[in-house]
Amino acid sequence: MTIPKEIPEKWFPIVLPLKRKTRGLKGSPKLKRGAEEERKVKANDREYNEKFQYASNCIMTSKYNIITFLPVNLFEQFQEVANTYFLFLLILQLIPQISSLSWFTTIVPLVLVLSITAVKDATDDYFRHKSDNQVNNRQSQVLINGVLQKEKWMNVRVGDIIKLENNQFVAADLLLLSSSEPHGLCYIETAELDGETNMKVRQSLSVTSELGDPNNLAQFNGEVVCEPPNNKLDRFCGTLYWRDCKYGLNNQNMLLRGCVLRNTESCYGLVIFAGPDTKLMQNSGRTKFKRTSIDRLMNTLVLWIFGFLVCMGVILAVGTAVWEREVGALFQSYLPWDPPVDNFLVSAFLSFWSYVIILNTVVPISLYVSVEVIRLGHSYFINWDRRMFCNRSNTPAEARTTTLNEELGQVEYIFSDKTGTLTQNIMTFNKCSINGHAYGEVIDTPRGQTKKVEPLDFSAWNPLADRDFSFYDHTLLEAVKLGEPAVHEFFRVLCLCHTAMSEEKSEGELVYKAQSPDEGALVTAARNFGFVFRSRTPSTVTVQELGRPVTYTLLAILDFNNIRKRMSVIVRNPEGRIRLYCKGADTVLFERLHPCNQDLMNITSDHLNEYAGDGLRTLALAYRDLSEEQWEEWAERYRGADRAEDCREDRLAAAYEEIEQDMMLLGATAIEDKLQEGVPETIAILTLANIKIWVLTGDKQETAVNIGYSCKMLTDDMTEVFIVNGHTVQSVREELRRARERMMESARSRDGGKEVESQGWGEACSFGNGFGTGDAANWTQPKEKSSAPPTAPPTSILESISGEFALVISGHSLAHALEADMEREFLDTACACKAVICCRVTPLQKALVVELVKRHKKAVTLAIGDGANDVSMIKTAHIGVGISGQEGIQAVLASDYSFSQFRFLQRLLLVHGRWSYLRMCRFLCYFFYKNFAFTMVHFWFGFFCGFSAQTVYDQYFITLYNIVYTSLPVLAMGIFDQDVPEQRSLEYPKLYEPGQLNLLFNKREFFICIAQGIYTSVVLFFVPYGVLSQATQSNGTPLADYQTFAVTTATALVIVVSVQIALDTGYWTAINHFFVWGSLGAYFTILFTMHSSVLFNIFPKQFHFLGSAHNTLSQPVVWLTIALATVICIAPVLAFRFLKLDLKPQLSDTVRYTQLVRQKKRKPGGRAGRGLGGAGSSGGGALGRLGRGGSRRSGYAFAHQEGFGELITSGKNMRLSSLALATFASRHSASWIDTLRKKKHAQNAQNTPPAATGDSSPAPSIAPPLSTSSSLTGPQDTTPEESRQASLDAAPSNGLGDVPLSLMKSPEAESGGCSLGAVQEALFGWRGVGARISGASSPGPPPIAEESSNAV
């Protein structure tokens, strides 16, 4: 049995969730983890591999099995201090000299608590077993003895060769051996691992890729020697020994568990790491047991109460000592001391422990279990919430952890992933600007409103159209049908200039594999508008242009990289004409345009601004005609660069740079990175609730910032957006420092010359509309109504800044910023900002950022994400939320809460979280109160009973008080209470603030509760004492006997606490009524039962209170006493509550009151207007669509890494068959094109590139401020005045000086550019393109004038 050996590992409170499952491995337990220094794996040799006892592919996140459950669970439970404490009490009670209460007063609640917890743990573990089983039982195909066999995942061993098929999850970390695709390539999606959804390509070693079919693979007996399991996702280092040869292995050869195979029919891989050793599992880390701040506070308070208890014990023990010496010693003839007690000191010592037992109820044992029950209830409410149910994915919200609910009401920082969380990761071609004409405006504001506009129907017109594509502006389609050349050329760029691959499963059923979703969106758009990309070979691209197949010769792909921020293709059309098509970031592209494009550029620039203002991802498109000579000449240089051994990249880039000049602008596209539904609204509401939202994304900066704008995290109203992008420690520090200075400056100037400041900013802003987009100053808008208090003390200025700042920091800067000496600085800066965006961060960095805030800010953090790359962050944050319903489940598995839409977050926090917090706080207040009221009576009685540790109440009452008489009403309150209805919580996000400020339950509140409890106990003791010590029954029998007193006090107590809970309950449902009245009823029923003669006759010693209930409660004087005590206890509370409500009403009181008034008036009309009065005003503004003139321009929307350009041109990713065909076809076509080309291009040889506009070009000032670090950090240094000056300088010279000149020049000078007309006519049959272009540009001056007037 290996189980016992497992236990020690489990005995740590922090349980490693992914424990190695050791069973089923021929009984050989292997626990020597960490000893592995090097991994040796031999393919197809299980016997050999078993020597090393590698982990199997079985994962186990469960904690117990049937045998271990009881001992392990009990052991874990007794690690709870409280439980151990009660066990200790139980032992104390077994000592007769000490035992002041029977053992069952402790053991009954203890057993109850333990069993409830155990049941809960068992259920949890059951579900873990289930999910483990589900994962472990997934099927995979394993090559065993040369035959593919279906095997469960858990039976996959290291060294097995398994076959994966398209869209399957990779079962373990595999070494890719071969694939169905040529050259052993395969495509994977790593969203589970790092959150990047673009496809990545993996390639097998060429020696293994030839193995191909299972028969060969079965013979494969290579041995892999590699590094031991680790958690580095992007690194792998190993060697393959096969047939006496050594082959180096790196990450490019690996398929990691959690990846999904895409666009690859099948592939074979050798299992290197399995189960817990996989990088995915190694990354998932330990499950930290999360505690809420209330939990921690509760623990502190419980410790204090322990202290208090000890104090009381000491006081009473001293009392005992004195009493025993003074009185007890004399009383010995009637009651001798117990034999072991020989003097009063020993007696005092024993009495101390006796009192500890009696007074232990101040630390209520049922507290913890009640808290758990309440949280469980809240969790169910989350699970049941229909408004957090997503119909589309059929996923309800799920509270996966039941211990954190009230923390949801205290969140101050939200860390959100971007892709899949804020966005749907669906790119849609939304708008475009072609030749100065904007299309797609119809769908301006589709969100929120019912979509009345029907999307265009392409299928009737274009059989190849993608049905999922929707576009609403029919003018564009008409323009295509009319054959506008610019429009055609525009779509030609889209369908030619990309690195997507197409797959045509059957005729007309095209599937594009694009390296980034943006690209896919663009190609799909072109497809629907009649420019269908059909297929490609290494040297051709076949396109169906308006139903007519055209094959272009692909001369070169000038692929994208993140420095170039553009990509181009050079193609030769069937007519032999060579043209360069380019798409790229407008900043980059505009610099490389022919000067004659000035007008068009300005118009397009306007459009781009507009698109950017809507948070769309934009691209500019351009083309350039190349003459044969130019091409030949450049191709030579290109080949030279390509062949270069050293600095190949740089030389290639230089070569690309050379050819991508003097381009003619065609237009721009705008792609919507589709936000999830309701994201901006949610963010706005959460912001109003004073929650700071940080976006941590693996995406690149431009994308992230773009999304920041489109989801209204960043707005144009912001004073400033700081970009930290430095690569060195110094530069990061410097940038942070500068940001703080700017903030302080603005705060100071706001304090001082508000007038001046706003004017200044205002001016800067008006400039920003047009040209000065590069200025940091343009991030500003006059924000006179800033919420910053004008009288902020300058010392704590960073704290008090609530101005509108935002910080964008990139991953490499973050690496420096998170170092020990800078983290504080970073944190201070970031926390002073309203929004923080961290881009290009690794999963670890995400966790570090969260950890940093968690550590220094004492604030509750929430992390939300959907991918495996968010797991670390989700686990680190106080609360982790996983977006479910997507394919990946890693994040969900690691999360505490999961739902399928980001927008549910507002409900989770503002409704459920707020209520949970409120309920928990009310519950705790009441709970401590009731236990103090209950217990302290013993303390007072101590002074009258010779400190002998005699209890006031019957021991059954003590046993049942907490678990029966008073538990249910307070549970009902803790579960069902509402102060304001849920709609109000969303209408008034400010209602969330008490939770963040920890107002409802803190040490002060605790002391108030305690004081109230003690006061109640005083009343409950002394009023009956005063009355009963003198009183007699109406038949003369004295009432001062112990049992009567006990019953009177107990009844008074139960009634008082019931009245108190009635006061505390704000939402009386039938259940509350039932529980409150039911508890009272239960009290009396049980009381009379226990005091009945029936029970007494059976157990005389246990139920010796025979007849007390009847004798006592039939006395009017007893009821008068109880009534008096109740009035004295409750009246002050009522008075204080009323005063508080009257003098210092909280927002919730106000809302509740208005609700009440509204209900009375029954005026449904007044509701909406009033409800939004408090919160909605600012929210409404923020939600509205950004106005025109957004001074920001989105960046380049491409994914960051290089595309498949090289793979395409080298033909590596083409199937052999199609490749052969294609080369044939291209050779064929090339030959006739060549001849044509040679003829035509002799004439067009003198394509002199027009002079570059260079420095005087408007590009720097139009450049989007976020595109490069230099353009961003640079302008930050300049004051608004300076930048304004700069833009002033730029505007006239560019706008008014150069443009007319270039227009004048254009007809003759730009043969390669504007005077395309003739050539186009000759080659492409595009009649009148030139005319059109010049026509479009000729009304250039008016728009420029317009803009200038805007600017000045």
Place this chain on the structure above:
Amino acid sequence: MAMLQRGLKTLARRPDNSAFKQQRLPAWTPSLTAHTVLPIFFCLSLVCMLLGVWLLITVQQTYQLKMDYTDTNSCSKCFDLRKNSSKAQEICHCTVSLTIPEDVMGDVFFYYGLINFHQNLRRYMTSRDIAQTLGRKRSLKSPSSYCAPFNYDENKVPIAPCGAVANSMFNDSFTVNYHLRDGSTVPVPLYRKGITWYTDKNVKFRNPKSSNETLAQIFNGTSRPLFWQKPVYELDPSDPNNNGFINDDLIVWMREAAFPNFKKLYGILNRSERPFTSGLPAGNYSIDITYNFPVQYFRGRKEVVISTVTWFGGQNHFLPIAYLVTAGLIFVTAAALTAVYLKVGKNGKNMEE
């Protein structure tokens, strides 16, 4: 797996739209508005006031007389005698006299009171065997260990009734005499039975059942408690049915008092004969005391209490006064709250945002 498949059914996982699950249960949402709180306060004040006055008037109708006889008059010699425990068996009588100035009408109750006697000590209270006094024979012969050290005497003979409570039973006896104006003395007749709770007498305390044995035979093999002068079956020589565990005095004593100063019922005036048919007439009385119970060890006092009762019991000034004080305080609070409300919160002005 099965669960997964079930989950995949469309909308199968959609939560029910029940008011309970959606937290929309119809509910009463009370609010502490002035319209509810202020009337409550004034009403409370009024009710407490009325109750207080009524109780006060009622209490005025009761009569209570207390007489400490620990070492007064002739009892001082007994007091001194009891200091010496070796003379515990010596019988000591003494007499105290008292005057009742007015006729005490109605039922009159005679109590003995003890001051500073802690019947409420934990170990004292547990030092009894309820099964034994219930008449369980097994417990009779083997008393519970809780009774230790009063469970067996020095000869290991079980004690019945065992325990400290029974052992320390108050054993003074009183005879009250009414001195007529003419100098003659009439003994005041007292009911010495029926002074216990019904349940105590009839359920809780039973003699061991036996069809034909006498009490003495039943209790054969047990010894009397150490401090007792008589065995338990000879407690009441006058009435054989008032002996054993069902002796009223024993039962009264065994009902432990909650506080160190307490009184216990000794007897009720028998109003069947003249001159006591309507109560105790005014005049001089004397009480003959058989002084057995030593109190000087624990610095205690002994007293006799003569009292009448009304519908809510004996004389008890605490309750009406407490009610009156409470009424006053609540009224003051209510007035203050009203003032605050009128000044600050009227018409919900404070609730406006």
